[in-house]
């Protein structure tokens with residue numbers, strides 16, 4: 272019975288012609304501006320932000336008396352923090368008020384730091400399935416990839432997400448293409464006033480719409496009054512932070528089934544969906560549930576427990592010296608291993624400020640960032656507890672003649688891509704703009720499978736989105752990775768991280784440190800300059816680490832070096848943003864600009880300790896630095 276119903280719905284849908292109504296629905300009629308209905312609508316919309324955030328992200332309400340009563344609905348995707356949800360609802364309401372000056376009904380699926388929905392009408396629409404298309408965005412760029420692979424991947428991802436949304440109203444997930452390193456990222460959401468069955472139907476209609484409007488497109492969105500989908504080839508809006516990719520899991524669903532879904536006509540497809548819903552085979556796609564907002568209390572570790580785990584900070588447990596203090600290995604009684612960072616006591620940060628910062632950083636979760644598990648404070652002593660990664664850091668492999676051969680080109684490429692994703696998340700997708708300020712091989716940790724995870728982020732300072740550049744009186748960073756504008760003027764922005772990232776790419780390819788690189792004849796004393804000279808001589812591949820052997824895709828390597836050179840350009844505004852870098856890496860059809868000469872920095876003198884690489888803050892550090900740009 273269920274199955275027949277689904278097919279029925281598909282037939283109904285196919286015969287209906289989509290109407291593109293955007294956000295103001297004209298079919299419901301018009302009202303007189305400044306009249307009673309308009310007033311009720313405004314009052315109702317202004318009450319939504321607080322009521323939606325106060326009610327778990329979903330709220331319906333109405334204001335005024337029939338016939339001028341205004342009905343409303345507001346919703347944010349699960350896991351959105353209060354501020355972002357409230358901002359998004361306000362932004363959607365504002366747009367509705369601005370654009371729908373006299374339309375009785377309006378609906379806005381808004382993407383503004385998160386995904387939310389605001390809807391108003393003069394009738395009670397709750398529970399009824401609205402299937403006309405409000406809008407579809409059909410991004411102009413075609414995907415330059417194996418088309419079959421692309422279709423199979425897209426549909427398999429959607430099938431899994433729709434199945435999941437059929438019990439939760441919402442799902443976000445990602446799936447890798449077989450034939451490329453790109454992933455599809457997608458979010459599907461139903462309005463929560465619907466029945467789950469209607470939710471399923473509405474979303475399936477979007478899949479069908481996709482086939483007529485948007486096949487082969489890199490990104491797009493389809494909205495109806497009752498549901499919404501969007502997909503991209505990059506993670507957007509921080510909605511994927513806690514979601515593992517599906518490439519491995521996906522294999523459990525037989526390829527034959529997926530191919531059938533792509534090829535067979537729509538009716539069979541509907542049947543397929545219905546049957547699949549029965550079989551629990553789809554659990555293969557289920558994503559992990561998103562963490563709820565962690566409370567500060569649950570992040571706090573007892574100081575005694577930390578002391579015990581590290582045998583009272585015993586030398587034998589010392590892992591090294593990180594950005595702001597010493598790092599120890601700790602083992603809790605249940606066997607859990609952690610990395611414990613004992614912050615230098617010189618930091619003048621107060622306890623409240625420290626806790627706030629920990630709270631913010633603990634919310635940054637991404638598979639390419641080292642996870643902060645918690646903290647501990649006792650008097651002057653401040654401690655951070657991180658996940659423990661067994662494979663130490665990238666520099667340990669990269670600059671060691673014996674270990675570097677473990678990093679073949681595929682691994683190095685995977686590391687470059689992972690670092691890109693991690694920084695992109697910090698810069699743009701984490702709801703705060705976080706500038707790392709000390710990206711370097713030593714701050715890239717490797718997990719058991721040699722996947723990169725960025726360490727030491729976020730504790731320095733964080734920024735609201737509107738604050739993209741700031742100046743600092745103190746220079747914190749590492750020689751060889753610092754961009755010229757930072758060293759000379761103390762200016763830093765996301766483009767400073769891009770510079771350090773460029774150096775890092777070149778180091779990963781060359782297997783050599785930028786700062787201690789020397790040409791045999793002594794003419795060149797850093798890697799960036801050397802690569803720049805090879806670029807001009809068109810002999811780029813000479814720089815590739817001999818440990819990689821001949822086992823690599825020449826075009827891929829050249830493209831990475833090219834991207835590296837674009838990132839280290841002297842003028843920050845010439846450097847690409849991390850999202851551009853990500854696109855350049857994942858979409859080979861994008862033509863890259865020619866790089867301008869790099870800006871770089873070298874040390875003229877440093878008396879105290881010529882080998883000291885780190886320039887930590889402190890009254891005794893005196894530096895003298897010159898910036899030159901080679902011609």
Ligand SMILES: *[C@@H]1O[C@H](CO)[C@@H](O)[C@H](O)[C@H]1NC(C)=O
Pocket residue numbers: 304305
């Ligand atoms: C509605 O009221 C606003 C301010 O009260 C006024 O500026 C606007 O002209 C009015 N619009 C109409 C159509 O009366």
Ligand SMILES: *[C@@H]1O[C@H](CO)[C@@H](O)[C@H](O)[C@H]1NC(C)=O
Pocket residue numbers: 293294295370
């Ligand atoms: C809102 O109205 C403006 C001006 O009429 C228009 O340019 C814009 O596309 C509209 N936006 C939406 C989402 O309807």
Ligand SMILES: *[C@@H]1O[C@H](CO)[C@@H](O)[C@H](O)[C@H]1NC(C)=O
Pocket residue numbers: 299300301338375393394395
């Ligand atoms: C909503 O407004 C339209 C157009 O004025 C009207 O025909 C309809 O009856 C109204 N609906 C309700 C429930 O008042």
Ligand SMILES: *[C@@H]1O[C@H](CO)[C@@H](O)[C@H](O)[C@H]1NC(C)=O
Pocket residue numbers: 417418419420449450
């Ligand atoms: C495209 O991908 C499919 C499925 O992954 C594969 O069977 C086919 O050989 C690929 N075709 C090309 C031209 O790479």
Ligand SMILES: *[C@@H]1O[C@H](CO)[C@@H](O)[C@H](O)[C@H]1NC(C)=O
Pocket residue numbers: 409484485486487488
């Ligand atoms: C969307 O893209 C397809 C090509 O894939 C094109 O045929 C269609 O006209 C586009 N639709 C819109 C609304 O741009």
Ligand SMILES: CC(=O)N[C@H]1CO[C@H](CO)[C@@H](O)[C@@H]1O
Pocket residue numbers: 317318319321322325
């Ligand atoms: C249930 C609920 O939270 N209602 C609130 C909705 O918003 C208005 C105005 O902000 C409040 O007065 C209500 O208490």
